[in-house]
Amino acid sequence: MLILEFLVKRILQGFLIIGITSFIIFTLLRVVPGDPVRLIVGGMAPPDVVEKVATKMGLRDPIVVQYGRYMVGLLQGDLGQSYLRPRSGMVAAGGQYVDPTKSDMAPVTDLILERLPVTLQLGGVALVFALLISFPVGIAGGLRQNGWPNTLAFAVQSLFVSIPNFWLAIVLILFLSVKLNWLPALGYQGFSYVILPALVLSVEIAPFIIRTLTTSFGEVMQAPFIDEARVRGLSRRRIVYAHALRNAAVPLVNLLGIQLSTLIGGVLVIEYIFDYPGLGNLTVVSVVGRDFPVIQGIAITTSAVFVFINIIVDLVAYLIDPRVEL
Amino acid sequence: MTLASTVAIAPDPASATQSVNRRILGAAWGMTSFRIGLFVFIALLLASAIYPEISSMSATKMVVKDKFLPPLFIGDKWSWGHPLGTDQLGRDMLLRCLIGLRYSLMIGIITVVLIFIIGCGLGLFAGFKGKWWDTIIMRITDAQLSVPMIILAITILGVSRPTVPTIIIVLALSGWPLYARVARSAAVTERGLEYVRGLRVLGAGDWRILLLFAAPNILPPIAFVAVLDVARMMIFEAILGFLGLGIQPPTPSFGSIIADSRKYLINAWWIATSPGVFLAVALTSINLMGAALEKARNRVYGGL
Numbered sequence: 235m236l237i238l239e240f241l242v243k244r245i246l247q248g249f250l251i252i253g254i255t256s257f258i259i260f261t262l263l264r265v266v267p268g269d270p271v272r273l274i275v276g277g278m279a280p281p282d283v284v285e286k287v288a289t290k291m292g293l294r295d296p297i298v299v300q301y302g303r304y305m306v307g308l309l310q311g312d313l314g315q316s317y318l319r320p321r322s323g324m325v326a327a328g329g330q331y332v333d334p335t336k337s338d339m340a341p342v343t344d345l346i347l348e349r350l351p352v353t354l355q356l357g358g359v360a361l362v363f364a365l366l367i368s369f370p371v372g373i374a375g376g377l378r379q380n381g382w383p384n385t386l387a388f389a390v391q392s393l394f395v396s397i398p399n400f401w402l403a404i405v406l407i408l409f410l411s412v413k414l415n416w417l418p419a420l421g422y423q424g425f426s427y428v429i430l431p432a433l434v435l436s437v438e439i440a441p442f443i444i445r446t447l448t449t450s451f452g453e454v455m456q457a458p459f460i461d462e463a464r465v466r467g468l469s470r471r472r473i474v475y476a477h478a479l480r481n482a483a484v485p486l487v488n489l490l491g492i493q494l495s496t497l498i499g500g501v502l503v504i505e506y507i508f509d510y511p512g513l514g515n516l517t518v519v520s521v522v523g524r525d526f527p528v529i530q531g532i533a534i535t536t537s538a539v540f541v542f543i544n545i546i547v548d549l550v551a552y553l554i555d556p557r558v559e560l
Numbered sequence: 561m562t563l564a565s566t567v568a569i570a571p572d573p574a575s576a577t578q579s580v581n582r583r584i585l586g587a588a589w590g591m592t593s594f595r596i597g598l599f600v601f602i603a604l605l606l607a608s609a610i611y612p613e614i615s616s617m618s619a620t621k622m623v624v625k626d627k628f629l630p631p632l633f634i635g636d637k638w639s640w641g642h643p644l645g646t647d648q649l650g651r652d653m654l655l656r657c658l659i660g661l662r663y664s665l666m667i668g669i670i671t672v673v674l675i676f677i678i679g680c681g682l683g684l685f686a687g688f689k690g691k692w693w694d695t696i697i698m699r700i701t702d703a704q705l706s707v708p709m710i711i712l713a714i715t716i717l718g719v720s721r722p723t724v725p726t727i728i729i730v731l732a733l734s735g736w737p738l739y740a741r742v743a744r745s746a747a748v749t750e751r752g753l754e755y756v757r758g759l760r761v762l763g764a765g766d767w768r769i770l771l772l773f774a775a776p777n778i779l780p781p782i783a784f785v786a787v788l789d790v791a792r793m794m795i796f797e798a799i800l801g802f803l804g805l806g807i808q809p810p811t812p813s814f815g816s817i818i819a820d821s822r823k824y825l826i827n828a829w830w831i832a833t834s835p836g837v838f839l840a841v842a843l844t845s846i847n848l849m850g851a852a853l854e855k856a857r858n859r860v861y862g863g864l
Contacts, residue, residue: 247702254703262716388593392851396843398795400802401818401836408825449858492738499710503799517711518803521718529715537706 237549244548248541255537256308256530260301263526270524274317304530313342313534314527318520342531345516350535352422353512356435357501359428361490363436368443375444376451376482377474387448391441399500403434403507420509431508438500439493446489450482457481484555491547498536580860581780587856588849594856597848604842608658608665615652617641619659620810623650628828645830647821653831656812657838663813664839667728668794672786674732679739680779686740687747688770698744701737709734710799717805727806731793739782746778784857788850791843798839814839 271288272279288294292303307314319340375387410430411419417430454460455478463473502514509515513532520528588594612619627650630638638645644653686697712734720726750756751774759769800806801815809816814835821831 247699250699251703251706254699255707258703259707259715388851392593392844392847396791396840396847398798398814398818398836398839398843400799400815401832401839404818404822404825404832405836408829412826495705495708498708502708502710502714503803506803518714521714524718533707533711533715536708536711537703540706540708 237552240549240552241545244545248538248545251541252534252537253305256305256534257301259530259533260304261297263529264297264300270317270526308534311343313346313531315339315341316345316520316525316528318523318525319345319528342527345528346513346531346535349511349513349516352510353501353505353514356428356432356505356510356512357497359432360435360439360497360501363432364439364443367436368440368447372444372447373451373474373479375448377455379452384448387444391444391448394437394444395441397437399434399438400503400507402437403431403504406430406434407508422511427508427510431504431510435497435500435504439497442489442493442496443486446485447482450485451478454478454481480554484551487547487551487554491544494540494543498540584780584784584853584856584860587860588852591852591855593848594852597845597852600841600845601849604661604838604845605665608661611658612655612662615655617652617655619651619655619812621651626650628824630828631830631834634830644834645828647817647831648824648828653834656817657814657835660812660814660817660835661838661842663724663807663811664794664797664842665790667724667731667797668790671728671731671735671793672790674728675735675739675789676783676786678732679736680743680782682736683740683743684747684770684775684778687744688751688766688774690748690751694744697740701740704734705737705741707734709796713796713800714803714805717800722800722805722808724807727797727800731796735789735793739786742782743778746782747774750774750778781857781861784853785850787853788847791846791850794839794843794846 271284271291271293275284275287285294292300295303304314316339371383371387371390374383376384378384407419407430410416418427419430421427460473460478463477468477498514501512502517504510505512505514506518513535516528517532519525520532623646626642626646627648629642629646629650631645631653632638632640632643634645642652642654644657646652647656682697682701686694709731713730716730716733717726747770756769756774759773764773797806797813798815798818801813801817802819804816804819806815807813809820817835818832821828821835824831
C-alpha cells in the first residue's frame with residue numbers, strides 16, 4: 235500500500251517535472267536567435283515566402299499558443315514532425331524540395347523510438363563494464379582503508395575522472411582499431427561496434443562508483459553488526475558478500491540515479507565521436523540543423539527517462555533497505 | 561542551549577567555524593596527494609600566466625614553413641624553439657596549449673563560483689523559508705536536473721553564438737541544481753537547531769540568521785567539494801570546444817585543438833596528444849586537491 239501511494243505520488247510529480255522541462259526547452263528554443271524557417275526554405279528564398287511558410291507552420295503565433303498546441307499533441311503521443319528529415323530517411327537538402335508543412339516529414343516519435351534501443355544498449359553495456367571495473371577495486375579499497383588497495387582505488391578514480399572522454403576515445407580508436415585492428419570503431423553494424431564506445435563511457439562512470447563503494451564499504455565495515463557477525467564465527471567472505479554488500483549497495487543505487495545525467499551527457503558526446511546511430515548523435519545533428527521538434531522530443535524523452543529511472547532507483551533502494559524513507 | 565548545539569554539530573558554531581575550516585585545510589595539507597596536486601597546479605598556473613606573455617611567438621598566426629615540426633628529440637626536424645612541436649599551420653603547440661589552459665581554467669573557476677552563488681543562494685533560501693518557496697524552487701531544481709547539462713548546453717550554444725560569457729552562463733545554468741539540493745538539505749537541518757531558535761528568541765530576522773550565522777556553517781563544507789567541480793567544468797568546456805560549440809578558432813582551446821588534430825592523427829600524433837596530456841594533468845592536479853579536501857572535511861566533521 236505504501237509502495238502504491240509512493241508510485242502514484244512520484245509519477246504525478248514526474249509529470250509536473252516533465253511539463254516544466256518541456257516548457258523551459260520550448261521557450262529557450264524560440265527565444266534564442268536563429269530562425270528555423272530560413273533553413274527550411276533555403277537561404278535564397280524571398281522574405282515573403284519565409285513569412286508565409288512560418289505562418290502556415292504556426293511559428294509566428296505567441297509562444298504559449300504554440301506550447302499549448304504542442305502539449306495537446308504530446309498527450310496523444312505525437313511529438314510533431316522533423317523540419318529537416320523526410321520520411322524516406324534522407325536529409326532534405328539542395329536539389330529536391332520537400333514541403334515541410336506537409337506530412338511527408340518523419341514524425342519525431344518514430345525517429346526517437348528507432349534510436350532509443352541502440353542508445354540504451356550502449357548505456358547498459360557501459361554500465362556493466364563500469365561495474366566490472368569498479369567492484370573489485372572499490373570493494374578492496376573499502377575493506378582495507380589503510381592499505382595499498384585503498385591507495386589503488388584512489389589513484390584509479392583520480393586518473394579516470396581526469397581523462398577527457400573524447401580524448402580517450404580518439405586515442406583508443408588510434409590504438410585498438412587503426413593500429414591493432416582489434417575492434418571496429420565507427421558506425422554500427424552489430425554488437426562488436428558497441429564495445430569500444432562502451433569502454434570509453436565506462437571509464438567516465440567508474441570513478442563515481444569506485445568512490446561510493448570505497449566510502450560506503452568503509453563505513454559499513456565499522457558498523458556493530460559486522461563485529462557481531464565476526465563473533466558469530468561467519469567467514470569473511472560471507473560477511474562481505476551477504477552482510478556488508480547489501481548495506482553498502484543503497485548509496486550505490488542512489489548514485490546511479492544521480493549520475494544518470496552524466497551518463498546521458500557522456501553517451502551524447504561518445505556517440506558523436508564514434509558515429510554511433512543513437513539518440514546522442516541525433517541530438518548533435520538536430521542542434522546543428524536547428525531541427526526544433528526533434529530537439530524538444532529528445533529533451534522530453536531524456537527527462538522522462540531520468541524521472542522514471544529515479545523512481546525505480548528509490549523503489550529499489552527501499553526494497554534493499556526498508557529503513558530508507560519512501 | 562550551548563550544550564545541545566555542541567552535541568549536534570561541531571563546537572560552538574559561531575566562533576569556532578574559522579578554526580574548523582583551518583583544521584580542514586591543515587588536514588588536507590598533511591596529505592601527500594594534496595601537496596602534489598597543489599604544486600602541479602601552481603606550476604601550470606604560473607606557466608600559463610607567464611610563458612605566453614614573454615614568448616615572442618603568436619598563438620594564432622600561421623608560419624607555413626614550420627608546420628608539423630615534431631616535439632623535442634623526436635625525428636630529426638625538432639628545434640628548441642618549439643618544445644612540443646608545431647601544428648598543421650606551424651603554430652607553436654606549447655603556446656597554444658598554455659593559452660588553451662588559461663581559458664579552460666578561467667571558464668572552470670568563474671563557472672563554479674557562479675554555480676556556487678546561485679545554487680547555494682537558492683538552496684539556502686528554499687530550505688530556510690520552507691513552505692511554498694521551498695516547493696517552487698525545488699521543483700524547478702528537479703526539472704533542471706532532469707535535462708542533462710550537455711543537452712542543454714549544446715542546445716543553447718548550438719543555436720546562439722558561443723563566446724566566453726555565453727559558455728560560462730550556459731555551464732552555470734546547467735550546473736546549479738545539485739548545489740541547490742545540497743544547500744537546501746543543510747539549511748533544513750540547520751533551521752531546526754537550537755542556536756537558530758535562540759537567535760529567533762533574541763529577535764533576529766530571517767535574513768540576519770541566514771547570512772550571518774547559518775551560511776558560515778553550511779557553505780564551507782560545500783565549498784571544499786566545489787573544487788572538484790572546477791575539473792568537471794573544464795572537461796565540459798573541452799567537450800563543447802570539441803563539438804565546435806566552445807571558444808571559436810583561431811583562439812586555441814583544448815577541445816578545438818583536439819578536434820582539428822584528428823585529421824593528422826597518424827602522421828602528427830603530438831598535435832592531439834599534447835593538449836590531451838595538458839588537460840589531463842591539470843584535471844588530475846585539481847582532482848587530487850579536491851579529493852584530499854573532501855577527505856579532510858569528512859575526517860574533521862566525522863571524527864571530532
